[in-house]
Amino acid sequence: MDAFFTLLKHELLVTALIFILLLLKISRTIKNETLLPLIQLLLLINCAAGFFWNEQGSLFDSMFYTNPLIALQKNILNIGVYLISLLFTDWFKKTAHLAEFFILLLSALLGMFFLISSGNFLMFYLALELATIPVAAMANFDLEKKVSSESAMKMILSSAFSSGILLFGISIIYGVTGIINFAELAAVVNNSTIQLLAFVFLITAFAFKLSIVPFHLWTADVYEGSPMPTTAFLSVISKGAVAFAFITALYKVFQPVAGVWYNMLMVLAVITMLVGNFFALRQQNIKRFLAFSSIAQVGFILLGIGSNTANGAGAVVYFILIYIFSNLAAFGVAAIISAATGKENIDDYKGLYKTNPLLSWILALALFSLAGIPPTAGFFGKLFLISSAAAKGSYAFIIIAALNMIISLYYYLKVIRAVFMDKNEKPIEKLQVNVYAKLGLFICGAGIVLLGLLSWVYEYIQAVVQ
Amino acid sequence: MNLLLLILIPLATAIAVLTARTKQQVRWVSFIGASIQLFATTGLLSAYRSARAAGQNAQMLFEQQYNWFPNWNISFHIGVDGIAVAMILLTAFVVVAGVLVSWNVEKMTKEFYFLLLLLSLGAYGFFISLDLFVLFFFLEVAVIPKYLIIGIWGSGKKEYSANKLALLLMFGSALILVGMLGVYFGGGKSFDILQLSATKIPFEAQKICFILLFAGFGVFTALFPFHTWVPDGHSSAPTAGSMFLAGISMKLGGYGALRVATFLLPEGAKEYANIIIVLSAIGILYGSFATLMQKDLKYMNAYSSVSHCGFVLLGIGMLTKTAIAGAVMQMVSHGLMTALFFAAIGMIYERTHTRQVNEMGGLLKTMPFISTVLFITGLCSLGLPGLSGFVAEMTVFVGAWEHADTFHRVATIAACMSIVVTAVYILRAIGSVAMGPVKESFAGLTDAKWNEKLAAVILLIGILAVGLAPFWLQDLINPGAEIIIQKLSAGK
Numbered sequence: 001m002d003a004f005f006t007l008l009k010h011e012l013l014v015t016a017l018i019f020i021l022l023l024l025k026i027s028r029t030i031k032n033e034t035l036l037p038l039i040q041l042l043l044l045i046n047c048a049a050g051f052f053w054n055e056q057g058s059l060f061d062s063m064f065y066t067n068p069l070i071a072l073q074k075n076i077l078n079i080g081v082y083l084i085s086l087l088f089t090d091w092f093k094k095t096a097h098l099a100e101f102f103i104l105l106l107s108a109l110l111g112m113f114f115l116i117s118s119g120n121f122l123m124f125y126l127a128l129e130l131a132t133i134p135v136a137a138m139a140n141f142d143l144e145k146k147v148s149s150e151s152a153m154k155m156i157l158s159s160a161f162s163s164g165i166l167l168f169g170i171s172i173i174y175g176v177t178g179i180i181n182f183a184e185l186a187a188v189v190n191n192s193t194i195q196l197l198a199f200v201f202l203i204t205a206f207a208f209k210l211s212i213v214p215f216h217l218w219t220a221d222v223y224e225g226s227p228m229p230t231t232a233f234l235s236v237i238s239k240g241a242v243a244f245a246f247i248t249a250l251y252k253v254f255q256p257v258a259g260v261w262y263n264m265l266m267v268l269a270v271i272t273m274l275v276g277n278f279f280a281l282r283q284q285n286i287k288r289f290l291a292f293s294s295i296a297q298v299g300f301i302l303l304g305i306g307s308n309t310a311n312g313a314g315a316v317v318y319f320i321l322i323y324i325f326s327n328l329a330a331f332g333v334a335a336i337i338s339a340a341t342g343k344e345n346i347d348d349y350k351g352l353y354k355t356n357p358l359l360s361w362i363l364a365l366a367l368f369s370l371a372g373i374p375p376t377a378g379f380f381g382k383l384f385l386i387s388s389a390a391a392k393g394s395y396a397f398i399i400i401a402a403l404n405m406i407i408s409l410y411y412y413l414k415v416i417r418a419v420f421m422d423k424n425e426k427p428i429e430k431l432q433v434n435v436y437a438k439l440g441l442f443i444c445g446a447g448i449v450l451l452g453l454l455s456w457v458y459e460y461i462q463a464v465v466q
Numbered sequence: 467m468n469l470l471l472l473i474l475i476p477l478a479t480a481i482a483v484l485t486a487r488t489k490q491q492v493r494w495v496s497f498i499g500a501s502i503q504l505f506a507t508t509g510l511l512s513a514y515r516s517a518r519a520a521g522q523n524a525q526m527l528f529e530q531q532y533n534w535f536p537n538w539n540i541s542f543h544i545g546v547d548g549i550a551v552a553m554i555l556l557t558a559f560v561v562v563a564g565v566l567v568s569w570n571v572e573k574m575t576k577e578f579y580f581l582l583l584l585l586s587l588g589a590y591g592f593f594i595s596l597d598l599f600v601l602f603f604f605l606e607v608a609v610i611p612k613y614l615i616i617g618i619w620g621s622g623k624k625e626y627s628a629n630k631l632a633l634l635l636m637f638g639s640a641l642i643l644v645g646m647l648g649v650y651f652g653g654g655k656s657f658d659i660l661q662l663s664a665t666k667i668p669f670e671a672q673k674i675c676f677i678l679l680f681a682g683f684g685v686f687t688a689l690f691p692f693h694t695w696v697p698d699g700h701s702s703a704p705t706a707g708s709m710f711l712a713g714i715s716m717k718l719g720g721y722g723a724l725r726v727a728t729f730l731l732p733e734g735a736k737e738y739a740n741i742i743i744v745l746s747a748i749g750i751l752y753g754s755f756a757t758l759m760q761k762d763l764k765y766m767n768a769y770s771s772v773s774h775c776g777f778v779l780l781g782i783g784m785l786t787k788t789a790i791a792g793a794v795m796q797m798v799s800h801g802l803m804t805a806l807f808f809a810a811i812g813m814i815y816e817r818t819h820t821r822q823v824n825e826m827g828g829l830l831k832t833m834p835f836i837s838t839v840l841f842i843t844g845l846c847s848l849g850l851p852g853l854s855g856f857v858a859e860m861t862v863f864v865g866a867w868e869h870a871d872t873f874h875r876v877a878t879i880a881a882c883m884s885i886v887v888t889a890v891y892i893l894r895a896i897g898s899v900a901m902g903p904v905k906e907s908f909a910g911l912t913d914a915k916w917n918e919k920l921a922a923v924i925l926l927i928g929i930l931a932v933g934l935a936p937f938w939l940q941d942l943i944n945p946g947a948e949i950i951i952q953k954l955s956a957g958k
Contacts, residue, residue, distance in 0.1 A: 395674075406633055416614075459537065462537045
């Protein structure tokens, strides 16, 4: 096969899916009930196809670059998208514009693929925009709700702001070096003041997308207002994609100034964890709760990124894979409850175990995994992140990170307590979970249990990274 | 003897429990599973003894090693020495008894037994692991079952206690985690306990990591001032929960403090031994005096556990062979005794619906069996010769007396004094519970049922076996203690 097709395989597949959906949409009216299984099937095929014929190489004058690691990262995102299509079945069935939603979602995914694969700043910027703007439209999908529009607006404004900062950073770098190609740039990056200034701007842009403190303020509002699938997509897929791109940028381009960003990332990681955790303590709305908990998780991801080793990079990829399963399971359960009853508060979950034991166990598994309690995979993910950061010997940060796990356990246990222990006069009634959502939850649950205990997943990731 | 069995039997039982249909099936499956495990552990004991008799003198026997995360040099490495065998035996005894006394749990029976078995799985895994990562994994596996058991099936302010326990134990785990990473990077990137014990970890690293590890494991075993979860956790937990917490879970900390902190970081241990002794002496005295003030039987036993576990830490802090052997014996003895005590309290509470000492009286007439059991454990707790408590505490004191300086002498004498206090509270409590006229409201109460009797008998056998024939336990423990002491004196 032509290199063009093999190297661009992931992107071409997603583009094809977008066109199929577009053609279906304009050719005839299809009921959601028939369209959704078709989408799920297509996404499954897309997901499976991603694992074959992965080669290393670059295209378009090295604007686009791919290798097995990047392909793996794209596959992880694909898995996440497939799970989203399963888990939020209830919401998808009700929405008036199903095809459009997935067109937007896949466009954003396409943007993320190019983002991870980008080999120069121009491509990087274009891809980042493509990965952001459709998501803002997705945030606005609960058309009848005011908060939904509000969250879309907040999202657009904050991402426009961060794009501006990013462009400023890029233009400074271009102004100083005259280069936008990553590979060439790596040779000329140094810690002169002007370059560091540009670098700080770049980090800021990443920090916005990853909702690293102090650039996290948009997160909770956007998460709360958006429809569940969008929130899940934002908190899992787009975080993952940006984290992958962040690794590439730091390790490939800014390796010469590693001494500078190591301390920067460690401090940011610790602050992010602390702020995320302390704000999560008091949240009642499950979406806001998960928003702040995801901020805290990003803190842990930063620990791994900051370690600047292959082990650290592997741990980040592994953690994000686990994070996708865990966080999506939590969102999936919340979405099922929200779609059936409209309840999104943790207090409403009281007595859930009496009526919905299966949902409760999945939720418990997901939260334990997020908290990093064995035997769930989250334990291994967090431990490897912390270990890779410890390799540098910065024990002060490690202790703070470890203590943060206690704070986070406290609020995860609050949910567990509501579900399993608290009594409720009117608990949520027994819910009929449809087959697809069940399948999604089952995959998530199995992933949470097995990804850690079966060490070959980690070995595989680590082998690809090295 | 394949040690994997010790993990696989509880795991298989737990899965079987999930598939059981009726509550009765759940109970029987758990009981059968726990009994098989008890047989397996006695099999382990005899296999271990015959292997040692046959002259196998490796530090660890029945070793198995599988690669788990080779990138981090983590392997699923298991094996046992005499100390571990003793702890495994203790666990098996307590688990069977715990399963039996929970026969009356009607609320979510299946989940209850599943979590109990999961907890025991964590303990077995912990005691057989020879890799720090695996050890930590199993230690943490046991945290969530404890939380749920107390929070769902407990009584009183159960949510508060469950939260306190989970967060404090997590705090301990966090300290252990950081200390463990320090050992990993200080000891040539290995989590393997045997490898680490052969490498010399730099003194600076030892000093920091020892504090972290010892305090971390100390949280689990009620090291003063991290003991505050003990009274609340034990008194709110259901009977089997208290038995597991005091009988097994607190021993995880003692074992870890010995096997990980002291064995791997001998220089650190020597550096901080005096602080450990002071803290554990405070814990012993504080625990016993606090017990004096309690009116609730469960609170009494919980505070007395703080006091008794202080002897474990005191023994470790003394850093002599006899004292360390005594610490291990105290773990076994206290595990059996306190489990039995909690079981008896649970049986009484189920009938009288009160745990207040002053509301009871004359139980010896209505429930002779249960009251007798309570008597025996009480006597064991205050160290009557012939029962396990005497042997263990005596060994610790003898070991402690080997130090001839004033500091150690004073600490030992202070700890000794607690025995008098113990006698006061035990005799007073048991007197007012069992003796005296029968209260009218308690007149129609019945004695123990078959399951309760069996549970008590099993634990009594353990107590008597240690108390009357301590030599077999000493034979088991001494070589292990010897190796730890050799390691300690090697650096001099």
